[in-house]
Amino acid sequence: MVVENSREKETGTDNDTETCSECGSSDIHVDYTRGETICSNCGIVISARNIDQGPEWRAFTNEERNKRSRVGSPSTFTVHDKGLSTMIDWHDKDAYGKKLTPKRRAQIYRLRKWQIRTRVHSSMDRNLAFAMSELDRLSSQLGIPRGVKETAAVLYRRAIEKKLIRGRSIEAMIAAAVYAACRERKVPRTLDEIARHSRVNRKELGRCYRLILRELDIIIPQSSPIDFIPRFGTELVLSGRTQRKAAEIVTLARDKGITAGKDPTGLAAAAIYISAILEGERRTQREIAEVAHVTEVTVRNRYKELVKELNIRVEV
């Protein structure tokens, strides 16, 4: 009864949408920008409080438009329950602000208890809840794009299903999942970088990474120096031309077979060094070594090899 009363008040003019209440005309249109329903015949505003039933947010593609409907936030893998669980809040009031009867209150209390127990207190979800907050922290510190983060979350979920987490630290496994996701999506971060921002050492991280690859049957192609070039290039403020040239050099070197077993970051650094000189955007070995996290000596050694093997003339 309460329900119907309040509905009456809210939308009293609702039944008039077919014909105009003033002149009886059925020539009615809706002005979406003003949110008004107007009779085209006599000009009277029939309803000034239309409810927009369209999507909540701005959307730029069809896919987005479908995803971003009014039914809750988009599902995501980066929240332990994919953002889908129901919440029961702690106010003992019903939807209209009325106090609940004691009997009802007791029932809600029990519901709430089990709601929470089943949601967070199952061991897997507790694990996930912690892991996802760690993932949040790590990826924001490393500046990892959202898509890669999702990939890492999916990998971690699969690792849990395979029971790989038991007896290993959650932090290490999350870090390894992040590293694997980066490799897979070709936004390379080195093991060192990830280890620096998490509390696991590189050795442990590498072990977990290999475990994930093996147990989840993931094949990740060896990271190519080319993947690092855009990132280093950006940090060194180099033109796209120079970066493309560096990629060319790397490709040539690979065809010559002198890249095997060499540190890809070092190779990328050397290729950038050469192409920067060739394109008149010279950077010092020191600068390049710094962004690539290798030493000048390594840059120098790779550089010497490349110049020799590819017969590149570098003007001094």
Place this chain on the structure above:
DNA sequence: AAGACGAAAGTGGTTGA
């Protein structure tokens, strides 16, 4: 003085017995 270069010794990880 800064950058480039090279030699020598040290380090951490892989490989093969």
Place this chain on the structure above:
DNA sequence: TCAACAACTTTCGTCTT
């Protein structure tokens, strides 16, 4: 499990611009 090994780093002295 251990030694051999290749790649990379650190350190330092010298040369070039």
